[in-house]
Amino acid sequence: MIRFEPSFFLERNREIDDVTLRAIAREVRKDILKMTSAVNSGHPGGSMSAADILVTLYYYKMRHNPENPKWEKRDRFVLSKGHSSPALYSVLARTGYFPIEKLKEFRVLEGDLQGHPSMLTTPGVEISTGSLGHGIGAAVGMALALKLDRSDSRVYCMIGDGEAQEGSVWESAMAASHYNLDNLCVILDNNNLQIDGPVDEVMSIYPTVEKWKAFGWHVIEINGHDFKEIKNALDEADTVKYKPTMIVARTVKGKGVSFMENRAEWHGKALPPDLLKEALKELGELS
Amino acid sequence: MEKVSLRDAYGDTLVELGKEDERIVVLDADLSGSTKTAKFAKVFPERFFNMGIAEINMMNVAAGLAVSGKIPFVSTFAIFGTGRAWEAVRQTICYPNLNVKVVCSHGGITVGEDGASHQALEDVSLMRSLPNMRVIVPADDIETRQVIRKVAYTEGPFYVRLSREKFPRIFDETYRFEVGKGHVLREGEDVTVISNGVMTHFALLAAEILEKEGISVEVIHMSTVKPVDVELVVDSALKTGAVVTAEEHSIIGGLGSAVAEVLVENCPVPLERLGTPDVFGLSGKGWDLLHYFGLDENGIIAKVKKVLERKK
Numbered sequence: 001m002i003r004f005e006p007s008f009f010l011e012r013n014r015e016i017d018d019v020t021l022r023a024i025a026r027e028v029r030k031d032i033l034k035m036t037s038a039v040n041s042g043h044p045g046g047s048m049s050a051a052d053i054l055v056t057l058y059y060y061k062m063r064h065n066p067e068n069p070k071w072e073k074r075d076r077f078v079l080s081k082g083h084s085s086p087a088l089y090s091v092l093a094r095t096g097y098f099p100i101e102k103l104k105e106f107r108v109l110e111g112d113l114q115g116h117p118s119m120l121t122t123p124g125v126e127i128s129t130g131s132l133g134h135g136i137g138a139a140v141g142m143a144l145a146l147k148l149d150r151s152d153s154r155v156y157c158m159i160g161d162g163e164a165q166e167g168s169v170w171e172s173a174m175a176a177s178h179y180n181l182d183n184l185c186v187i188l189d190n191n192n193l194q195i196d197g198p199v200d201e202v203m204s205i206y207p208t209v210e211k212w213k214a215f216g217w218h219v220i221e222i223n224g225h226d227f228k229e230i231k232n233a234l235d236e237a238d239t240v241k242y243k244p245t246m247i248v249a250r251t252v253k254g255k256g257v258s259f260m261e262n263r264a265e266w267h268g269k270a271l272p273p274d275l276l277k278e279a280l281k282e283l284g285e286l287s
Numbered sequence: 288m289e290k291v292s293l294r295d296a297y298g299d300t301l302v303e304l305g306k307e308d309e310r311i312v313v314l315d316a317d318l319s320g321s322t323k324t325a326k327f328a329k330v331f332p333e334r335f336f337n338m339g340i341a342e343i344n345m346m347n348v349a350a351g352l353a354v355s356g357k358i359p360f361v362s363t364f365a366i367f368g369t370g371r372a373w374e375a376v377r378q379t380i381c382y383p384n385l386n387v388k389v390v391c392s393h394g395g396i397t398v399g400e401d402g403a404s405h406q407a408l409e410d411v412s413l414m415r416s417l418p419n420m421r422v423i424v425p426a427d428d429i430e431t432r433q434v435i436r437k438v439a440y441t442e443g444p445f446y447v448r449l450s451r452e453k454f455p456r457i458f459d460e461t462y463r464f465e466v467g468k469g470h471v472l473r474e475g476e477d478v479t480v481i482s483n484g485v486m487t488h489f490a491l492l493a494a495e496i497l498e499k500e501g502i503s504v505e506v507i508h509m510s511t512v513k514p515v516d517v518e519l520v521v522d523s524a525l526k527t528g529a530v531v532t533a534e535e536h537s538i539i540g541g542l543g544s545a546v547a548e549v550l551v552e553n554c555p556v557p558l559e560r561l562g563t564p565d566v567f568g569l570s571g572k573g574w575d576l577l578h579y580f581g582l583d584e585n586g587i588i589a590k591v592k593k594v595l596e597r598k599k
Contacts, residue, residue, distance in 0.1 A: 137343070172347065
C-alpha cells in the first residue's frame with residue numbers, strides 16, 4: 001500500500017510521479033467497487049470518472065493536513081456531486097483522515113460514512129452535499145471568506161455534468177466571477193452520462209467551454225484521466241488573476257473497468273459479486 | 288399607539304453588531320433597500336455581499352461563509368428566503384447545522400399591494416419542519432433588536448420573520464427575549480390567547496374588550512414558534528382550560544399547529560386557531576388585508592367566544 005506521512009501533504013505541488021498517482025487511483029477504484037458492492041448501493045460510475053482528479057488534488061495539489069482536518073491553512077475541497085462520495089471517502093482514508101477499515105461503514109446504519117458526504121460525521125468533508133447544485137455555492141462562500149481573511153488558501157470544487165443542469169450552478173457561476181474569486185477552481189467531471197442517458201440527449205449542457213467563458217471564468221479543457229494534464233491545469237489555475245477557473249475534464253464514466261466504461265447503468269448501481277470479482281481482477285487485484 | 292418598523296430595527300442592529308464583531312457578514316438578493324440590510328452595506332461594504340436575484344446560491348454561499356467562521360445574516364423577502372430557497376436551506380444550512388441567520392422581511396399578508404406572489408403565509412411552516420432550524424416571529428422593534436442580537440450569538444441556524452408594515456409597539460426596554468420562551472403579557476383565568484407578530488397587538492386589544500364583558504384572558508406572546516415553549520403552553524392551558532392561537536400566517540403549520548401539537552399530546556383542551564385559511568392572499572393595503580381576513584381583535588374575540596362555548 002502506498003502511504004505517506006501526514007507532513008507530506010502540508011505543502012502544495014508535491015513531488016509525485018504519474019506512475020504513483022495511477023497506482024493510487026487503481027486502489028481507489030477498487031475501494032469504490034468494494035464499498036458499493038458491500039452494501040449493494042451507491043454510485044460507482046461517477047466515482048470512477050472522478051477518481052483520477054481526486055487523487056491528483058489530494059496527493060499532488062492541495063495543501064492539507066489529514067491529522068488536523070480543520071487546519072486553518074488548508075485548501076478546501078467540496079464534492080458538489082456528492083453521490084461520488086465513495087471516491088472521496090477512499091481518498092480521505094488513504095491520505096490518513098481515518099482508517100481504511102472505516103470504509104466498511106459506507107451507507108450502513110449508524111456508520112460515519114453517509115450515502116452522500118456529511119461534514120458532521122466524516123473528518124475531511126468540508127460541507128455536506130448530495131442534493132445537486134448546492135456545493136458549488138458553498139465553495140463560493142468559502143472562497144469569499146478566505147478573501148475576507150486575506151488567506152492564500154484555495155478552494156477546489158467538483159461538479160458533475162448532469163449537475164450543471166441545475167440553475168443554481170449558474171447562479172454560483174455568476175457570483176464567483178462577479179466577486180473575482182481567483183482562489184476558486186471548479187472541475188467539471190464531464191463523463192457525458194447521467195441516470196437517464198447521455199447528457200446531450202437528456203438535457204444538453206453544451207457548449208460548456210463557451211458557456212463558462214461567457215460567465216467570466218478562465219476555462220481549461222483537459223483529459224480528466226491524464227495526470228499530466230490534470231496537474232498542468234491545476235497549476236495554471238494558480239496563476240489566474242481576478243477570475244475563477246473552470247477545468248472541463250473530459251472523463252469516462254466507470255473508467256478503469258472495461259465493461260463499466262461509458263455505461264449509464266452503472267451510475268447508481270453496484271456490481272453484483274461475480275462482476276465485482278471480474279472488475280477487481282481487471283484492476284489488478286490478486287485473488 | 289406608536290407604530291414601529293421591525294426591518295429598520297433589524298438594519299440598525301446589524302450595524303451595531305458589525306461594529307462589535309468582524310465575523311458578522313450580510314447577504315441580500317437585490318432587496319437590501321427593503322430588508323434594510325442596506326444600512327449595514329453602507330457602513331461595511333466589504334462585509335456585505337449582494338448576491339443578485341439568486342436566492343438558492345445566496346443560501347449556499349452563506350453556508351460556505353459560516354463554515355469558514357463567519358456569522359452570516361441572509362435577507363430577502365420571506366417567500367423567497369423560505370420558499371424558493373427552501374431546499375438550499377435544508378441541504379446546506381440545516382443538515383450540517385451551520386451558523387446562518389436567515390432574517391426575512393415581508394412576512395405575512397401585510398405585504399399588501401404586491402399581492403399573493405409576495406405574501407408569505409407559509410414561511411413559518413416551511414422553516415419549522417426543518418431539523419436544527421429555530422423560528423422566531425417578533426412583535427415590535429424592541430423585540431426585534433433583542434432577537435437579532437440573541438441569534439447572532441446563539442450557535443446554529445435561525446429563521447426570523449419580519450414585516451413590511453410597521454407594527455404597534457408592545458414592549459418597553461425592560462423586556463428580555465429568550466429563545467424558546469413565551470412571554471405572559473397579561474394574566475387571565477378563563478381563556479389563553481397565544482399569538483406572535485402583529486397579532487399580539489390584537490390579542491391585547493381583544494383581552495381589554497373581553498375584560499369589560501367579564502371574560503378574563505391570558506395573553507401569551509410566543510415569538511419562538513420553534514422550539515415552542517411547551518411548559519408555558521401546558522401550564523396556561525391547564526389553568527384556563529381553553530386556548531386560542533392567533534398568527535399572521537396560514538393556519539397550516541405555523542404557531543397554531545405548534546400549539547395544537549403541544550396540547551393534544553399533553554393536555555387536550557378546546558383550541559381555536561386564527562390565521563389565514565388555506566388560501567392565497569390578494570392585493571390591498573396591508574392593514575385592510577388583516578381586517579379582511581379577520582386577523583384583528585374582532586377575529587380573536589369571535590374565536591374566544593367559540594372556544595368558551597366548547598369549554599362548557
